[in-house]
Amino acid sequence: MQRALVDLARQGDEEAFADIARAVGDRLMAIAYRILRDVDRAEDAVQQTLVTAWRELPSLRDADRFDAWLRRILVHACYAEARRRRSWAANVRILPVDGPDGRDDMATVLQRDLLERAFRRVSPEQSAIFVLHHYVGLTLPEVADELGVPLGTVKSRLHYATQALRAALDADARTLSSTERLA
Numbered sequence: 001m002q003r004a005l006v007d008l009a010r011q012g013d014e015e016a017f018a019d020i021a022r023a024v025g026d027r028l029m030a031i032a033y034r035i036l037r038d039v040d041r042a043e044d045a046v047q048q049t050l051v052t053a054w055r056e057l058p059s060l061r062d063a064d065r066f067d068a069w070l071r072r073i074l075v076h077a078c079y080a081e082a083r084r085r086r087s088w089a090a091n092v093r094i095l096p097v098d099g100p101d102g103r104d105d106m107a108t109v110l111q112r113d114l115l116e117r118a119f120r121r122v123s124p125e126q127s128a129i130f131v132l133h134h135y136v137g138l139t140l141p142e143v144a145d146e147l148g149v150p151l152g153t154v155k156s157r158l159h160y161a162t163q164a165l166r167a168a169l170d171a172d173a174r175t176l177s178s179t180e181r182l183a
Contacts, residue, residue, distance in 0.1 A: 034131040045077040082124035118168035126161035
């Protein structure tokens with residue numbers, strides 16, 4: 001079904017593209033949010049992705065590679081959005097992206113907050129690879145192919161992203177434990 005919609009959209013069918021956008025919008029938003037860690041910026045990146053996809057769709061050579069092509073556009077839109085708004089201000093609002101999956105006790109909120117702070121310390125390039133590998137489930141060669149970068153670059157960025165996330169979480173854990181001792 002999606003291939004038929006992609007073929008129709010490639011020929012200029014706006015309704016087919018609208019159907020595609022509705023089908024992939026939530027998934028794109030989830031990926032963009034995980035890369036940018038900000039709902040508003042993620043929405044901007046998704047919107048830019050869909051505009052670019054509509055404009056460039058006639059140049060798509062293989063309709064079967066549409067999802068990979070679209071994710072690549074999304075990652076580049078996230079990079080551009082991160083460059084455009086370099087300030088990583090703390091986001092006061094906590095909005096569920098995936099929806100609630102059970103009770104939201106204090107420990108869960110604390111863990112989510114720690115992860116948010118840790119992800120803010122990682123570059124968008126590292127975050128994109130981390131998200132595509134761990135959230136989307138792509139293998140490292142698939143990530144390299146989608147982003148058009150060498151496999152070694154993907155491995156390096158994933159390594160440094162993981163290292164930075166661990167260091168940030170460890171630093172926050174030490175801060176929390178010293179705060180608990182003072183209390």
